[in-house]
Amino acid sequence: MNLTPTDVTMHGCLGISADMLERAQVRRVDDVEASDLLGMKRERLAGVAYPYVNPTTGKVRTHRVRRDHPDIEGGKPKDKYLSPVNDRKVLFFSPGCAALLKDTSVILVVVEAEKSVLSVACAGERVGRSVLSVATGGCWGWRGRIGKTEDAAGVRVDVKGPLDDWDHIDMKGRTVVIAFDANAAANASVQAARRALSRELTQRGATVRIINLPVEAGVNGPDDYIGKHGPESFFALIDHAPPVAADVVIHRASDVPDERLEKQFGGRLVRGSGALVAGPGDGGKGMFAVSVCSAFTTGAPFPGETKRRLPVNVLICVTEDSMGRVKSRLRAAGADLSRVYFVEGPEVTRGGLTMPSPMMLDDDAGAMVRHAKQLDAKAMFLETVVEHFGDRSGKTRRSTNNEAEVRAALAPFRAVCATAGLFGLGAIHPRKSTDGGVDDSISGSAAFRNVARSVQHIYRDPDDDSDDPVRLLFTSKANYLAKRPSTLRFRIRSWDEQLGMPCQCHAEDCGHEGRLVWEEELVDDRKAEEIWQQIAEQKRARRDVAVENAEKFLNGLMQDGVIALTPKEIFKRASDEGISKAAVIRAKEELGLVSVKEGFPADVVAWKDGGI
Numbered sequence: 001m002n003l004t005p006t007d008v009t010m011h012g013c014l015g016i017s018a019d020m021l022e023r024a025q026v027r028r029v030d031d032v033e034a035s036d037l038l039g040m041k042r043e044r045l046a047g048v049a050y051p052y053v054n055p056t057t058g059k060v061r062t063h064r065v066r067r068d069h070p071d072i073e074g075g076k077p078k079d080k081y082l083s084p085v086n087d088r089k090v091l092f093f094s095p096g097c098a099a100l101l102k103d104t105s106v107i108l109v110v111v112e113a114e115k116s117v118l119s120v121a122c123a124g125e126r127v128g129r130s131v132l133s134v135a136t137g138g139c140w141g142w143r144g145r146i147g148k149t150e151d152a153a154g155v156r157v158d159v160k161g162p163l164d165d166w167d168h169i170d171m172k173g174r175t176v177v178i179a180f181d182a183n184a185a186a187n188a189s190v191q192a193a194r195r196a197l198s199r200e201l202t203q204r205g206a207t208v209r210i211i212n213l214p215v216e217a218g219v220n221g222p223d224d225y226i227g228k229h230g231p232e233s234f235f236a237l238i239d240h241a242p243p244v245a246a247d248v249v250i251h252r253a254s255d256v257p258d259e260r261l262e263k264q265f266g267g268r269l270v271r272g273s274g275a276l277v278a279g280p281g282d283g284g285k286g287m288f289a290v291s292v293c294s295a296f297t298t299g300a301p302f303p304g305e306t307k308r309r310l311p312v313n314v315l316i317c318v319t320e321d322s323m324g325r326v327k328s329r330l331r332a333a334g335a336d337l338s339r340v341y342f343v344e345g346p347e348v349t350r351g352g353l354t355m356p357s358p359m360m361l362d363d364d365a366g367a368m369v370r371h372a373k374q375l376d377a378k379a380m381f382l383e384t385v386v387e388h389f390g391d392r393s394g395k396t397r398r399s400t401n402n403e404a405e406v407r408a409a410l411a412p413f414r415a416v417c418a419t420a421g422l423f424g425l426g427a428i429h430p431r432k433s434t435d436g437g438v439d440d441s442i443s444g445s446a447a448f449r450n451v452a453r454s455v456q457h458i459y460r461d462p463d464d465d466s467d468d469p470v471r472l473l474f475t476s477k478a479n480y481l482a483k484r485p486s487t488l489r490f491r492i493r494s495w496d497e498q499l500g501m502p503c504q505c506h507a508e509d510c511g512h513e514g515r516l517v518w519e520e521e522l523v524d525d526r527k528a529e530e531i532w533q534q535i536a537e538q539k540r541a542r543r544d545v546a547v548e549n550a551e552k553f554l555n556g557l558m559q560d561g562v563i564a565l566t567p568k569e570i571f572k573r574a575s576d577e578g579i580s581k582a583a584v585i586r587a588k589e590e591l592g593l594v595s596v597k598e599g600f601p602a603d604v605v606a607w608k609d610g611g612i
Helices: 005-012 018-023 031-038 114-127 164-168 188-203 222-229 231-239 285-298 323-332 361-375 403-420 447-451 528-557 567-576 581-591
Strands: 027-029 047-053 060-067 071-073 076-078 107-111 131-135 143-150 156-162 175-178 207-210 273-278 313-317 340-342 347-350 353-356 377-382 423-428 454-460 471-478 487-496 513-524 593-598 603-609
Touching: 005 018, 018 114, 027 031, 031 047, 031 060, 107 114, 114 131, 114 222, 114 231, 143 361, 156 361, 164 361, 175 188, 188 207, 222 231, 273 285, 273 403, 273 447, 285 313, 285 323, 285 377, 285 423, 285 454, 285 513, 313 361, 323 340, 323 513, 361 377, 361 403, 377 403, 403 423, 403 447, 454 528, 471 528, 528 567, 528 581, 567 581, 567 603, 581 593
Parallel strands: 107 131, 107 175, 175 207, 273 423, 273 454, 313 340, 313 377, 377 423
Antiparallel strands: 027 047, 047 060, 071 076, 143 156, 347 353, 454 471, 471 487, 487 513, 593 603
16 A cells, blocks of 8 residues: 555544545556556546456456546535446446445445445444445546447437446345435435435345534535544434435436337337237247347348348347247247347246246346446337246236236336337237127236327237138237228248248148248238127027037036036036036026035035926
8 A cells, every 4th residue: 555644544533444445546646657557648637546456356357547637616625536437337336345335234325435435344343343345536426428329310329317226236135325415404405316316226225324423614515424423423313323314306307318219010019118929829920020120130121111220239028938948939030130139037946946037027127227228229029029028036916817917017118118228019818708898808908008108919810720820910909000000910820941932741741840931912801899799699609509509518518407417517428528617507598407406504405497
């Protein structure tokens, strides 16, 4: 350590020990050394350099220099602290804190300056309190450049957001105390920065409290307060700091950034919002999603279009299929696999087996936004949306039939798409019943349809009863269009990747992967309501035949108006003849049969004609 006695004394007055300075690798630099560190040529750069160390690797990433003789402007020091030119912002962590990053029982104290971090760390050691402290390097220093993206004109621009360093710290369930400098009491910018940081950390699961340092002579930051009043007094402030009160946020319309409406695939997908695709398990919605993702990664025109786009990266969260299975489908669809990123949660152990967990929206929304921006992703697909509802622990359970809970569950999906600027698409299953209109066809609450900005449906063409039926993609909702897009036709074919055409094997077990192939006669004139009515009538006809067969079955069992069998025996015999329980119950109602009960408590021992 090359600090002068004056340096050590100055830090000592703030409660920072010489040992802590050595652990933090704080050192004195002259003009030449400071110029090298900062990448600038300027007079009077000499001072004290504070290394910014990666908390997990121990590697020094950058420095900030506190100048001995800063410039004076308006009677106040100017540029007292300097960072390297064009340097990417990082947080300043207390030395040796790696073990505390994952321990959510340890309080996190967020301050502005490096000296405050070291002072808080020393204070904790003196009173036997385990504490993790970080400095933001200014009230807004917790945010910065985190990536690059393209603006509406195709120009590469910076992406701003919370620093990646926050990901080092587990926040869920942790108490965080924001202890910015005393000027927060009168400085609107500091207050705004503190509120914004509080919201960010709260979204990550932390319980945030705020310390308002008393305004008194000689006290600016927490280090000054500790030096003047001691560690016990500072931790008394921490222990009595009130939780942040929730408050509404007001935005002046003129201050809200403009948002260009960017549509893809004929408006079926809109950037910054989520769309749903619904259909039965064998309808082809998974193949459709793979086809869409493939087109995004290659820039190939969507069906009905001729203009190519710039290829982009996509995120895919799978649950029902494996990553390997989806990869094979992507390859068959011609995707650029280097632009596809699968997302899964951390490993969990169930029944003695360690396995990956799915991405969970309540736990991982913030991470999804950060990774999307870092990877410059532009689209996201959730295989079966409801599989990503709630949190990984299972404490937050969402009923898919409750509108308020569905809206709450979908809120992170909408927020991820909006914040990261993604074209969002999620798969969802339909209701088993076809009663009602196409608007009622999605399984669960109507909130699924209400929240989604676009709803697509994929079903086999009810007019095609062949073994290789045409599938229909039709739209029942498109919020951002004057009229809904046309219905499109496709088939699913086994695909020979080497030949780039449907395989000629003509065998069920040929081994070629399936691929969505759009029909040459692409557009179907039918609208969603018309197609749905056909599907419902077709299913109703099949159901009527099933009930008719069940009626014949029950009449065959009846003697003198009585079926002398228990319901269990009736259902068993019906099942043996390929008749469903639902059809038998419906046939019972149609025939006017009633249950015959005996004993106490009563048991149903037979069915009989209600007119007897």
